[in-house]
Amino acid sequence: MKLKTALMGAVATVAVAQMAYADAHEGERGRDGEVKIIYWQAPSILNPYLSGGTKDIESASLMLEPLARYNASGELTPWLVDEVPTVSNGGVSEDLTSITWNITPGIVWSDGTPFTSADVKFTYEYCTDPESGCAQLTKFDGVTSVETPDDLTVVVNFGQPTPFPYGPFVGGESPILQAAQFADCMGAKAPECTDENFGPIGTGPFVVTEFRTNDVIQMVANENYRDPNKPAFASVTFKGGGDATAAGRAVMETGEFDYAWNLQLAPDVIAQMQEGGLGMPVAGFGPLxxxxxxxxxxxxxxxxxxxxxxxxxxxxxxxxxxxxxxxxxxxxxxxxxxxxxxxxxxxxxxxxxxxxxxxxxxxxxxxxxxxxxxxxxxxxxxxxxxxxxxxxxxxxxxxxxxxxxxxxxxxxxxxxxxxxxxxxxxxxxxxxxxxxxxxxxxxxxxxxxxxxxxxxxxxxxxxxxxxxxxxxxxxxxxxxxxxxxxxxxxxxxxxxxxxxxxxxxxxxxxxxxxxxxxxxxxxxxxxxxxxxxxxxxxxGRLSAHANSLGGIDLNVWDSELWNIADWYRTGDNR
Amino acid sequence: MTDVSQQIQPPLDPVEPAALTEKPRNQWLDVWDQFRSHKGAMAGLIFLIFITLFCAFGPLIWDVDPGKLDIRNKDVRPIYTVLWDGDAKVSWARPMGTDHLGRDIMANLMQGGRISLAVGWTAMVLAILIGTLVGVLAGYFRRLDWGLMRFTDLVLSLPILPLLLVMMLLFRDPLRAAFGPETGIFILIVTGIGITSWMQTARIVRGDVMALKEREFVLAARSIGTPPRRMITRHVLPNVLSPIMVSATLGLATAIITESALSFLGLGFPSDFPTWGKILFDSVDRMVAFPERVLWPGLAISLTVLAVNYIGDGLRDALDPRIRGM
Missing domain, CATH: 3.10.105.10 (Dipeptide-binding Protein; Domain 3)
Incomplete structure (x- = not known):
């Protein structure tokens, strides 16, 4: 009997320990301090509609979010909406000429105002303004109009049957801008709105506090983010510039940074860096x-x-x-x-x-x-x-x-x-x-x-x-x-x-x-x-992260930082 | 080396009266004696002969195909690595190691040296021929001077890399069809380097010829009715031989370096065709882990160029009768 009790106790201990382990990265917002990210190409603007550069689009994805985005295995995932519209769930019309998005109720911008279908419609008008020179115009190819029957419903109409209607408002290249912030930045004035382009208000997990062009971005956690326990980090330092070798070293050999993007280096060079013991490379595979x-x-x-x-x-x-x-x-x-x-x-x-x-x-x-x-x-x-x-x-x-x-x-x-x-x-x-x-x-x-x-x-x-x-x-x-x-x-x-x-x-x-x-x-x-x-x-694409950084799920279909709200500090190896 | 160019002296020393009683000595023996006294030049000559023999006859002894891939024996370190690292992957069959695809480095150095030296010598000969021709014509015939020298300035201002790129584009296919891929590219590169490096020679030769033209012995020769053709071959050319030979040695060095630079940039020969510059280029990525792969081709290039420069220096001294015997 004693043995049995002891065994039961042991089992219970293990179970508790596992639960504790699983829950190690759950907790209040900002509990893990600062995370440092290095991109060897430096961001020059935080508005993806004015830049085609991956560095700009990915850095902006910490603030700005699309209605739906691709996850690490390339599947379409609802982000600011309840579900991805398809023909079978009625979200896409039978003749393939319109798609209806239902926004999740209760989402607010980082300034506390509610996120509505008017913002989505505004984003469409912002990018398709003939004078704006929008970099993501191809995302809106074939769109004839965007309607907003109510505050939480968006209907995108296409001029002809579109079997793949997930171009507009999907993925890091086509996020939603806040209508109130960008209202005066339409058309030819778009590039002149420095404050807006350098510090967009978004629904994402972080808010810009300082943006130094082609150098560094400082961010803090968004107080109004929809999940009260996320992000785990209170602040982000996003450093740009240098080269792939230096970035790889900074993460894997010297530990100055937690995440380095796109290391195009020979395998033996990467292996040598990995011997530094502070970080590890992760690979993601797109269709290259x-x-x-x-x-x-x-x-x-x-x-x-x-x-x-x-x-x-x-x-x-x-x-x-x-x-x-x-x-x-x-x-x-x-x-x-x-x-x-x-x-x-x-x-x-x-x-x-x-x-x-x-x-x-x-x-x-x-x-x-x-x-x-x-x-x-x-x-x-x-x-x-x-x-x-x-x-x-x-x-x-x-x-x-x-x-x-x-x-x-x-x-x-x-x-x-x-x-x-x-x-x-x-x-x-x-x-x-x-x-x-x-x-x-x-x-x-x-x-x-x-x-x-x-x-x-x-x-x-x-x-x-x-x-x-x-x-x-x-x-x-x-x-x-x-x-x-x-x-x-x-x-x-x-x-x-x-x-x-x-x-x-x-x-x-x-x-x-x-x-x-x-x-x-x-x-x-x-x-x-x-x-x-x-x-x-x-x-594939190879990025590297510090051993102490958890929750990384390298995504080649969308921004690599798509799930930064889920990142956390593992606590060991540091 | 004293600078004696200001002194006005006949090009050949008047023979000492005492020497008249002895058997006349071949002047090239004098040159050789003087050359031998220049230690740097002798060392350079010995190295050049060594490296030439190494490349020319080495493959007969070291019978390994430089292009043969041997993936199982990749990244073999040179044999001497054992001295400080007992665990290193070494093999007596690969005394200088292998590269990341298992190609033998020694065989590649030999094959690469053949190409590099051949390009160097041929381009140098071409550059000297053009340079001397232009220089002598411009210096001797006043009517041609302005045109030829402006042409020289024009060529001098051509950037060699874009020019070679354009040449590649225009002539690669016809040359490849006529001579095959390797010979075709060889001709292209040699011509490219040759026709872009003759200008210094031309300028030096022109200056010397202009000075010579006013000298008494040339006047004397002209006064007995020597035609220009004979005047140039008999009197002018032998007296400008010294600067020509010096610029020839420098030209050889430049040609080897230019070829290395082209290969280093990935232009030039096909990728399976080793030259010293190409071996260097391919090894830079792994320089930290395998320093010997950049060390040996780099040393070969720089020592050859240094040797040739010293030889030129010694030749200059030896060919100048005013310095000789001092």
Whole structure:
């Protein structure tokens, strides 16, 4: 009996201890003192409608909030509203031309005044004023009017059926401004309102006390924040400037700061900083993919300017046996390890995120040189003259030009991939081009990635938000760059397939989220299966936080500081 | 080294009367004797010969493919690291270590040195040829002087990096088609460096030629009807040889440095084509963890340039008959 009591006591103690542990970050507002954040690009304004810079948008997200935002896994989450409107819950009209938001009652601005639908309508008018030069105007594309039937209801009307109506007032790029504060800042006067732009009144967890342009922002907890126990920190010091290396060191080696944003550094450099023992890196994955684009047209230099990289087909890259063998010869896990470490994952897909659109059709994480060789042998690509390079059945040697931008990691990838392709009898000539030229888009330069005067080229691309419709449009036939379009166009590999175009057209008229994701996966598979590209690495964003900082949930779909109200001090390691 | 350029003397010392009884001594032996007495120049010459042999014949002995990737043996430290760090990853098969992709650093240094030295020598020869031609023409023929010197000023004001970028853009594809990717780029870079570094030579040579032109022996030669062509080859060129050789050595150093700078900026040769500058560029990111990767190519570049500068210094002294024998 005594034993049993003792055991019960022990169990109870453990349970209590666990509860205490779980509750360690619950408590009154401002209990954890100060948190210091460093962004190596310094904020210059706190109004996201007047700046497209990530640093400005993310620093402003501590004050200004949208109606709904994306969480760390890319799902739409209600923020200042009760629920996310959809067709099924009646929030989005059946004809897809309007969306109705119901604001949560009781939300107040940091000055104590109530947050109403008039503020939302004002934000729309503020950004769409023709003289204002609003940086987030694309968020309001297709919006014809915003109506406010009552104080807590907002109806956004679109000019045409919009299957994805979550552009306006969603995400850190489109937060709500206070009508009372910005009423005199409409149109051309918007940039002149220094006090307003440097200290916007918001519904967020913090309030600006001092803003020094391009240097530092001081903030204190918002006394009127909707959750009485949040934020855990009484004040925030938001420092801007420096470089990624210095920021990483300040968090992980010297402990001067608690959070550092976007550390674009080599994995071994990060690992070395981590040995400092004061902080750790966290990675978040958006849809950024490093890939090899396959030229579907003929880049032969002897062709005229009108024909080079315009006429189809490529002498041999269009054959499934060839591009599949090239893909099989690549050891992707090794590429990840060498180039990106924690900030990279193997991917076989063009659109690997959000999770719902990540196709699971292909596997590609095992290198298979023998299989690739067998595939090429079978397809009739043989080394007939014994020089180690295969020839096509027509006698064209399989020699390709592989270009990319000048960047240490990309040159390492080039060297490795060249070696692997030489093992399957494909000769590779490497070329690297200065990034400002390669991505510069100058129609007069032969070296831009749009012109694609090479057989394959490597770069990374991504899209904003979570809806891949526009991005998937990059595979449409008429998006191919050519002299007729001044070499503008996003279909870099000149992929062209009638079925693809038809399926994409279907996507633009589908509203159901699951069905959209399913179509997106099919489009992704078509592109990869039919020789548009060879995806290599799914790249993430790497930030670092102090070991003593808890509650971090790195979000690549919205502001990284989206949940700063939930951050807390763990108490140990300090 | 005394500055004696102000003294007016015939270019070749009158032979001492006592020497008349001896067998005439080849003047190049005198030059060599004088050169040998310059310790820095001798050290430089020995180093240059060593590094040239190292790069030219090294790969025959050290038979490792510089482009061969060996991921399992990446980040091997040089063998001497064992002296202070017993746990270091070292291997006798990789005496100077490997880079982050497992490429042998010694083989890369040799291959890179071949390219860097070849670029240096070829660009230097090109620059000297153009510079001497322009300098002599401008100095000797008064009618050409103004035009040629303004042209020199014009080229002098061209920034080399943007110029090379434009050249890359315009000529890379035709050259690649004609000579293949590596030779094509080689020609492009050598030409680029050559045609942007001849101006100093041209100016120095022009000045010297103008001074020489007024000298008595030139007047004498002209008075017996020597045509300009022969005048230049017989009388003028041999007497401006000394500044030309000096600027040649300096030109070699400049060409190696320019090529390194271009590679360092990621222009220039394809990324799988090592040069000293490129090895240096690729290693900078990991400089703290692997200092040897920047140390060796950096040392190779700076010591070669230093050696060549000393040789130039010694040559200047040795070729100047007024200093020789002092």
């Amino acid at each position: 993919v490093e890939r090899i684009m396959l030229n579907n047209t003929n880049p032969d230099p002897s062709l005229s300017d009108e024909e080079r990289s315009v006429i189809r087909p490529h002498p041999f890259l269009g054959d499934p046996a060839v591009y599949k063998a090239m893909s099989m010869a690549i050891d992707r896990p090794l590429l990840v390890e060498i180039g990106y470490g924690q900030a990279g994952k193997v991917t076989c897909n063009w659109v690997p995120a959000p999770a719902a659109v990540n196709s699971d059709t292909f596997t590609c994480d095992v290198q298979d040189i023998d299989g690739a060789n067998a595939m090429l042998d079978e397809a009739g690509y043989l080394d007939t003259d014994g020089d180690g390079v295969r020839e096509t059945p027509d006698g064209v040697p399989m020699s390709i030009l592989y270009q990319t931008s000048t960047n240490a990691v990309r040159q390492d990838f080039q060297a490795l991939i060249k070696e692997w392709w030489s093992m399957i009898g494909i000769e590779t000539e490497l070329r690297n081009i200065d990034a400002s030229v390669f991505f510069g888009g100058d129609p007069g330069s032969p070296d831009t990635f749009q012109k694609f005067y090479a057989d394959v080229e490597m770069y990374a691309n991504t899209f904003n938000g979570t809806d891949p419709q526009t991005y998937l449009g990059n595979g449409l036939c008429d998006k191919a760059p050519s002299p007729a379009t001044q070499w503008q166009g996003e279909n870099i590999s000149r992929f062209c397939m009638e079925e693809y175009d038809a399926l994409h057209a279907q996507l633009t008229t589908t509203a159901d989220a699951d069905e959209r994701a399913s179509i997106a996966r099919q489009l992704n598979d078509m592109m990869v299966e039919n020789g548009g590209m060879i995806p290599l690495v799914h790249r």
